[in-house]
Amino acid sequence: MPRTAREIRLKSRPVGMPAPENFELAEVPIPEPGPGQMLIRTIWMSVDPYMRGRMSDRKSYAPPFEVGKAMDGRFVGEVMESNGGRFPKGTFVAGMGGGWKEYHVADGKGLFQANPDIPLQAHIGTYGMPGMTAYVGLLDIGQPKPGETVLVSAASGAVGAVVCQIAKIKGCRVVGVAGSDEKCAWLKETAGVDGTVNYKHHKGADALEAAIAEHCPDGVDVYFENVGGDHLTAALNLLNQHGRIAACGMIARYNDADPQPGPPNMFLVVGKRIRMQGFIISDHNDRIPDFNRDMAQWIKEGKVKWRETVFEGLERAPEAFMGLFKGENFGKMLVRVGPDRA
Amino acid sequence: MPRTAREIRLKSRPVGMPAPENFELAEVPIPEPGPGQMLIRTIWMSVDPYMRGRMSDRKSYAPPFEVGKAMDGRFVGEVMESNGGRFPKGTFVAGMGGGWKEYHVADGKGLFQANPDIPLQAHIGTYGMPGMTAYVGLLDIGQPKPGETVLVSAASGAVGAVVCQIAKIKGCRVVGVAGSDEKCAWLKETAGVDGTVNYKHHKGADALEAAIAEHCPDGVDVYFENVGGDHLTAALNLLNQHGRIAACGMIARYNDADPQPGPPNMFLVVGKRIRMQGFIISDHNDRIPDFNRDMAQWIKEGKVKWRETVFEGLERAPEAFMGLFKGENFGKMLVRVGPDRA
Structure with missing residues (x-):
């Protein structure tokens, strides 16, 4: 058992795209668990786009990270x-509080025990917060009906890939937009979507719209929004009457130092x-039992599959995080902080 | 009884702001009512912002007006x-089919008999489609709770003024944005709103937001959207967590020949x-009985009041219509086509 452990701190708040100098690796003594506490060793940690918001100090649904203190996120x-x-001792757990740290102490509130039938890292991926985000966002917010067309941006990402597969399970036509031919091939061949568009081949909202339209002969009924920018403009044009947008994120906008113009066609929300x-997934904790039941079943039946991109070592967490905004992840972006068994 | 009557036709489709040359006054024989039909004399006709959409030939929820044929709209x-x-014979009726014409024949389907306790012209105003739009848009779409803050754009307009007063009846704090000091004074003194902003004194989204914020110490819970543009940007910044936007119209955008950039802060819909x-009011006809009951009561009790701007004579209808986009109306914009009694 080591005496010290590493953590990654927010050194300074980024302006625009986060850079290595915004992060700091520190070595600290491993804390002693007080009465009612546990010492937990991090095995996997998650990096997610929403963390970019917490690196700024503007008011939002989650409090900002403090400069000089360790960042946080979901872990196993x-x-x-x-x-x-x-x-x-010996229990595998997942939750918040241990992200960006090799060790931490916790009383266990808010943590849950890992399901032994599910791979450990999936507890912060398809069987964790990103999967739950896909489940609630698609089913409760988007409310697709069988036969409808669901358009998914960032479709091979940790959330998007699950949205695509749940939509297929629910009998929808699914069109996914992703950032490489390899991702598009996986979406078609493994996730089973009906059509894919590599947005890097179609610059600008008009070209993107035309490329998506080829796969949507009956328009779009539900748009699952992870990206914003030209993707949102194209989707607004393609949405049918009574269309729904489940707005999960707009990663294209998270690193704008200055505000960028929004979609020129927002007025379409009225006529259509x-x-x-x-939505923010933490508002929907009442759906966790449904999600756990359905997702465990779908994973077991092979109906939901996933890809992951793994960076080895806590010290690479900033690199993994920054890679999210360049589309470097294929599926869930993970950092392996320690071995499965100590 | 005259032998001929006048109508106003769409002569050409406008590009950008409608102009007099897009309209044509024609004289036609007064039609004979066939079996099962009535001859109806128009007394009042409505001009409404949504008609701008029907002058274009793009696909929308209502079919485009045909070039060379009379325009249409609500009438009494x-x-x-x-x-x-x-x-x-002798019945006063209201509905569609007789707008922009002095006489027309109809079988009466879709028409309804005027309520004798309500002024005739209010059947195409506060007691008609604009009032119903306010009722459904605020109550069913915006869903304000007592004590919440409701922000209304185009607040002295035919819809906005009713939204303001229903929101007051429902126990909300109400802030109205309008385009003149006179309109703002009416909103405060007669409609009873809590705060007003004359947007012409505050150029740009930031200035508008600051001016509105002064009247919204607890933020905004429901934004009733009639305008778009800077109004929408400001509202997105001011909306509270779980805020709602009832998107009734975006008049600032209707005459853009080229698309204009949208709100730079659409991403706020996620975190908040x-x-x-x-919404389109014709989807909500199931609410007509509730609306008629409540609105008749509120008008009788003096809880809902209105202003109107009247242009005299069918030939002035294009002028009245074009005036809508310059904010020339104070309350409902009406055209008096004929006397109350023939």
């Missing part, structure tokens, strides 16, 4: 010691009676 | 002859979990 880890904490609904 | 009129039509919902 192992209970190394339990001083009367919620889980005994479009409903655009933003 | 008198049945002059009934050849077995739905209403007897905003629901933006476009």
Whole structure:
């Protein structure tokens, strides 16, 4: 058992795209679990686009990270010691509080025990927050009906890939937009979507719209929004009457130092009676039991598959995070912080 | 009884702002009502912003007006002859089909008999489609709770003024944005809103936002959208978590020959979990009985008041219509086509 552990701190707030100098690797003593606490070793940690918002100090749904302190995020880890904490030594757990740190102490509130039938890292991927985001965003916010067309941006990402596959399970036509031919091939061949568009081959909203339209002979009924920018403009033009936009994220906008113009066709929401609904997954915890039941079943039946991109070592977490905004991840972006078994 | 009557036709489709040369006044024989038909004399006709959409030939929820044919819109009129039509001679009726014409024949389908307790012209105003739009848009789409803050753009218009007053009846704080000090004074003194902003004194989205913010110490919960452009940008910044946008119209955009950039802050819909919902009043006919009951009561009790701007004579209808886009109307824009009693 080591005496010290590493963590990654926010060194300064980024302006525009995050850069290596915004992060700092620090070495700290491994904390002792107090009464009612556990010492947890991080195995996997998640980097997610929403963390970019927490690196800024503007008011949002989650408090900003503090400069000089460790960043946080979802993790999967192992209970190394339990001083009367919620889980005994040897339990594999997932939750918040241990991201960007090799070790941390916690009382276990908000953590949950890993499902032994599911790979550990999927607890922060398809069987975790990104999968739950796809589930609630598509089913509860987008409300697709069988036979409808669902358009998914960032379709091979941790959320998008699950949206595509749930939409197929629900009997929809699915069109995915992604950023490489390899991602598009995986979406068609493995995720089973009906049509794909590599947006890098179609510059500008008009070209993107035309490319998507080829795969949407009956228009678009639900647009699952992960990107913003030209993707949103194209989707507004393609949406049918009573179309829905499940607004999960707009990654194209997260690093704008200055505001960029929005879609020139927002007025279409009136005539087409479009409903655009933003959502944050933590509002929907009442759906966790449904999600866990359905997703465990779909994974077991091979109906939901995933890809992951793994960076080895906590020190590479900033690199993994920055890669999200360049589309370097194929599926869930993960950092392996330690081995599965200590 | 004259032998001929006038109508106004769409002569050409406008590019950008409609101009006099897009309209044509024609004289036609007064039609004979066939079996099951009535001859109706138009008394009042409505000009509404949505008609701009029907002057273009792009696909929308309502079919485009045909070039060379009379335009259409809501009217109030008198049945002059009934050849077995739905209403007897002498009945005052309101509905579609008689707008932009001095006389027309109809079987009466879709028309309704005027309520004798309500001024005739209010059947195409506060007690008609604009009032119904305000009622459904605010209550069903915006869903304000007592104590919440409702922000209304084009607040002294035919729809906006009713939104403001229903929101007050429902116990909300109401802030109205309008285009003159006179309109703002009416909103405060007669409609009873809590705060007003004359947008002409505050150029640009930032200045507009700051001016509105002064009246919204607790932010904005429901934004009733009639305008778009800077108004929408400001509202997105001011909306609270779980805010709602009832998207009724975006008049600032209707005459753009070229697309204009949209709000640079659309991404806020995600983090604030905003629901933006476009609506078209004809989807909500199931609410007509509720609306008629409530609005008749509110008018009787003096809880809902209105202003109107009247142009005299069918030939002035294009002028009245074009005035809508310059904010020349104070309340409902009306054209008096004929006297109340023939």
